[in-house]
Amino acid sequence: MSWKPELAEIERRRERAREMGGEERVARHVAAGRLPVRERIDQMLDKGSFREIGSIASRVTYEEDGSIKSFTPSNFVTGRGTVDGRPVIVGGDDFSVRGGAADGTVGNKMGWSERSALESRIPVIRLVDGTGGGGSVKTNTEIMRSYVPYNPEWDISVELLSTVPVVGAALGPVAGLGAARVAASHFSVMVRGVSQLFVAGPPVVYRALGRKVEKEELGGSHIHARGSGAVDNEVASEEEAFEQIRRFLSYLPSSVYEVPPRIESEDDPERREEALLSFIPKDRRKVYDARKLVSLVVDRDSFFEMGRFYGRPLITGLARVDGIAVAVMANDPRFGAGSINADAAEKMTRFIDLCDTFRLPVMNFVDNPGFLVGVEAEKRGTIRKGVRALAAVYQATTPWCSIIVRKAFGVAGAGHVNHTRSSPRYAWPSGEWGSLPIEGGVEAAYKRKLQAAPDPDALRRELEEKLASLRDPILTAESFGVEEIIDPRETRPLLVDFARRAFEIIANEVRGPRARGFRP
Structure with missing residues (x-):
């Protein structure tokens, strides 16, 4: 007797989880210029380094005979990997399953990833797409009540910022808690024309303010990377976003318990330009x-x-x-x-x-x-x-x-x-x-004298020339x-x-x- 049948069943479930929200939803996601979540993670990390955690976490219903009736994978994919050989924790939203909302999650995978980064003292990379684990009113219909909101694992998010490098990438329309997770970082990036970030999306804005807005108008990179400062950098593609994340991390230690990395330099230390x-x-x-x-x-x-x-x-x-x-x-x-x-x-x-x-x-x-x-x-x-x-x-x-x-x-x-x-x-x-600069300083210090002078401009020039010698x-x-x-x-x-x-x-x-x- 061996455990091969059980392992085979686990592998079958992993395969179903890799189908994400289904072929049609994934195709729409790709048509919008966005990579599927596991492809994102593979491009972000060193080749072959990703070890997924919670790979079969899913919502499953069963027939009376115990066979699977329905299978919906968790919309949050996480695990460990390396960037330039250094370990990191990465977590990505799967927009093809419930738009990344909390009612599509299973267990506390996001909380596990953040806490694991904190306890392991390694950087955390958030690939955010959707509400990033935020709530949906559909949850109310499932639990048949409303609830006082809270920000899950926010205490960990705050502690992370003082302990390990935290990176947030907005890789699609990002709202609510997802937007907060991007902003609560040391470095953030979004893709021009593909990513949008907002506290609440166009439907909520319309109901609240009576104004119809498009996602790009409301929270495109021109708003946040070139205006509000909520996001640090804008890029032309997801691939460029991953490259900027790798480069940012290359300057930082894995945690505050380590020294920033030093590399060999080929540049002349005595160079005089x-x-x-x-x-x-x-x-x-x-x-x-x-x-x-x-x-x-x-x-x-x-x-x-x-x-x-x-x-x-x-x-x-x-x-x-x-x-x-x-x-x-x-x-x-x-x-x-x-x-x-x-x-x-x-x-x-x-x-x-x-x-x-x-x-x-x-x-x-x-x-x-x-x-x-x-x-x-x-x-x-x-x-x-x-x-x-x-x-x-x-x-x-x-x-x-x-x-x-x-x-x-x-x-x-x-x-x-x-x-x-x-x-x-x-x-x-x-x-x-x-x-003060001399020009403004003369105007302030000699205001009355200038007003009383028969030729204020000549006196102003005289005073400025005299003070300029002291510069x-x-x-x-x-x-x-x-x-x-x-x-x-x-x-x-x-x-x-x-x-x-x-x-x-x-x-x-x-x-x-x-x-x-x-x-x-």
């Missing part, structure tokens, strides 16, 4: 390409940008310096001269929290004329969101280095570093700083108001020294979750 010598225009009104500046300093082709189209005055992303994973911030003068608006402040807060959670050294390329001014900026609550960003700077303890490439003015400019720390800070000869960064360095003015070509070698020492410090720290958790 001649282009940096004249990179910042002498004309203060001219802009430059801040992304190119970053690329000239970090390891070649290593910069991975996050949130490019949200909070555009601030560039954020991950990179490598001498093979060491680092976090990069840079003001972009092409948008509001690099001044921090409300969106950029929120982006900055979340990014610094990511860096501090996983102990990524921060390199901040500063060209910050201050918080954005004006009526609209005040309406957006820029100062409230701005001081939250400053709090993140001052709460962070990860190694930090600032390069002042041009402007550092006002409260926002002062927040380029926690001034109570002896963090390395260098200035380029193009640097200028103060409580020379050498004068500040003479009084040790800035630690060192450097040749811009020396930037990479100095940052290599910083990154190497930062890596040693982090490697010898007592590791674990920060006292203050990650804020999604």
